[in-house]
Amino acid sequence: MQEVIASDIDFGKLTKLSLPFIGNPVAILDTEFYHVAITTWEKKADGQVKFHVEAPMFPISLEKFENVHTIREKYKELRGIYRPTEGYICSNLFVTGRFVGTITVAERWRPFRKSDEEIIQVYAERIEEAFLRRASVKTMQTSTLKSVVFDYLNKNPVSKYRVAHITTENQFFLCFKVMVQGDGHLSPPVNYICSILENMFEGCVAMEYEGCIMGIVDFSIFPYELEKFIATLKSFLDKKGFYAGVSDRFTDIQEVWIYHRQAYHAFRIGQEMHPEKRIYFFMDYAFIYMLENCTGEFSLKHLIPPELRTLLKSSKAGVNYAETLKCYLENNMNASVTSRLLYLHRSSFMNRMERVHQILGDELLNSKTRLWYQILLTIYEDSEENPE
Numbered sequence: 609m610q611e612v613i614a615s616d617i618d619f620g621k622l623t624k625l626s627l628p629f630i631g632n633p634v635a636i637l638d639t640e641f642y643h644v645a646i647t648t649w650e651k652k653a654d655g656q657v658k659f660h661v662e663a664p665m666f667p668i669s670l671e672k673f674e675n676v677h678t679i680r681e682k683y684k685e686l687r688g689i690y691r692p693t694e695g696y697i698c699s700n701l702f703v704t705g706r707f708v709g710t711i712t713v714a715e716r717w718r719p720f721r722k723s724d725e726e727i728i729q730v731y732a733e734r735i736e737e738a739f740l741r742r743a744s745v746k747t748m749q750t751s752t753l754k755s756v757v758f759d760y761l762n763k764n765p766v767s768k769y770r771v772a773h774i775t776t777e778n779q780f781f782l783c784f785k786v787m788v789q790g791d792g793h794l795s796p797p798v799n800y801i802c803s804i805l806e807n808m809f810e811g812c813v814a815m816e817y818e819g820c821i822m823g824i825v826d827f828s829i830f831p832y833e834l835e836k837f838i839a840t841l842k843s844f845l846d847k848k849g850f851y852a853g854v855s856d857r858f859t860d861i862q863e864v865w866i867y868h869r870q871a872y873h874a875f876r877i878g879q880e881m882h883p884e885k886r887i888y889f890f891m892d893y894a895f896i897y898m899l900e901n902c903t904g905e906f907s908l909k910h911l912i913p914p915e916l917r918t919l920l921k922s923s924k925a926g927v928n929y930a931e932t933l934k935c936y937l938e939n940n941m942n943a944s945v946t947s948r949l950l951y952l953h954r955s956s957f958m959n960r961m962e963r964v965h966q967i968l969g970d971e972l973l974n975s976k977t978r979l980w981y982q983i984l985l986t987i988y989e990d991s992e993e994n995p996e
Contacts, residue, residue, distance in 0.1 A: 622738060624661040626731045632717050634702075635727070636735065638709040641668050641800050642678065647841075667803040667926075670848065673796050680710060684859070689725045695765075697725060699732040701874040703740045711735060753861075757824050760864045761817060771861060779828040783855040783864065784841065785871040786821040792910040808844065809837065822868055838887070845886040851875060853888045873897050899987050908991055912984055919967045920988070932960045936987040937978055 623634050623645040633647035647661050670675060679692050684707055689699050700791040701708045711732050713724070753774050759766045788801060796804075801821055802814035811829025813820055825837060834857070845852055853875030855867035870890040877896050878888025890897075901912055912920070923930040932950065940947045947957035971977045 613827070619735065619738060620661050622731075622734060623647065623979075626727075626734075627661065629727050630713060630731060632720075632724075633714050635712045635714075636709060637668065637676070637712070639707065640797070640803060641673065642666065643668065644709065647658065666807055667800055670804065673800070675735075684710070689729055697728055699728055701732060701736050701739060704861070708736070708739050731813055734817070749814070753824065753826060754815060756861060757813060757864050758815060758931065759800050760862065761868060763865075766862075774826070774861065776828045779826065780825065780826045780857045780859050781861060782834070782837070782857050783867040783871045784823045784825075785868070786823065786845070786850050786852045787875060788821065788850055805844075808840065817868075818872075822871070823830055824864065842887050851879065851886055851888075853878060854888050867907070896990075899983060899990070901981065905989070908984075908987060915968050915971060916984060918979060919964065920966065922963075927960060927963075929960060929964050930985055930988070932957070933964050934982065934989065936961065936964075937982040937985070941978075 619636060621667055623636070623926040626636065635646045636644040638644050644664055645661065667705065683690055683692055683698065684700055684758055687702065689697060691697055697713045697715075697720065699711045711728065713728055735887035741793065752770065756766055756770055756774060758764075780837060786801065786805070788796075788798060798816045798821055802816065802823075805821070805823055806812050809823075809825055809830055811826040812823055814823040816822075817968040827834065827837075834978065838854075841854075844850075853871040853873070855874070858864075858867050874888040874890040874893055878885060881893070881896070882888070919929050919933065934945075936943075936946045939949065941955065943957060943961070947954050950957065952960070965972070971981070
């Protein structure tokens with residue numbers, strides 16, 4: 609049996625061959641908290657137990673993560689057999705002195721025997737050899753989409769062939785950035801969260817980038833509508849206390865850097881304006897982003913015309929004429945709507961607007977000037993800069 613185990617790198621097959629000797633369910637987790645091999649079982653009507661061995665390569669659940677991580681951090685330097693809690697035997701796995709994972713055997717099918725620790729130790733050594741051979745045969749495979757996205761983000765050259773390989777008709781993508789800034793609980797490793805997201809959404813690739821998680825979803829692969837994706841992502845964020853910015857949808861993967869920046873700015877602006885939310889869409893904050901960047905090389909005070917500056921000074925002296933004008937412009941110069949929103953009697957509102965017209969003259973007759981004033985007043989409202 610040992611010769612057969614030593615000749616293979618299939619963790620599922622190795623575990624299945626060893627199971628009659630170990631006599632209890634086995635789970636192997638690698639450093640990224642992936643199940644490399646796991647035993648499941650079912651009890652038949654006649655009382656017999658039927659077991660199954662899988663090599664699924666999926667991460668442990670978020671519910672189990674904190675407990676498993678705590679135990680691993682406590683014992684991962686140990687070599688040889690150890691018992692972290694009653695009913696479990698564990699062995700850490702090392703390859704060329706580097707920690708690569710953990711084997712856990714649970715006391716489920718029969719009581720542990722004195723010989724079990726020695727058997728598990730031999731099994732662990734064979735699994736270590738399999739890890740070593742796997743590393744020499746192949747590295748962790750990265751999807752074509754992930755490698756293309758990574759290269760575009762880092763301004764590396766990407767061949768037309770690689771782009772064509774992931775391009776289909778009627779295809780669109782969505783970019784999202786998840787900020788892992790937990791809720792007081794232990795924050796899982798970023799690579800682990802990436803794995804969770806990739807397993808949660810078919811057609812999704814996720815990676816660490818610029819201190820957070822960046823994900824891309826290819827909706828030609830993802831089997832649900834966009835609304836289903838958003839609802840599922842929001843539920844995940846609510847559950848874990850994370851936050852995310854989401855880009856507009858796009859069709860050209862070569863523009864992924866632009867949409868990654870959209871997701872970033874959606875989160876940045878959204879967090880500042882609506883910290884109570886978990887998910888922020890760029891389309892909701894595109895106007896604010898535009899306002900942030902429309903002044904170019906000039907400060908605000910160099911863009912406000914003299915008559916509008918006079919209006920701002922008058923607002924500081926008493927009645928807030930600037931707020932009145934801004935609300936008036938935002939509501940298409942509808943006096944009834946504006947007075948209601950400002951909680952003003954119509955006659956009081958008209959008196960204010962008469963003073964505004966005295967200061968500005970005929971400037972509000974020009975549609976471009978009205979737009980210019982509205983933009984300036986919006987920037988002024990959100991700015992700490994003194995335009996005087």
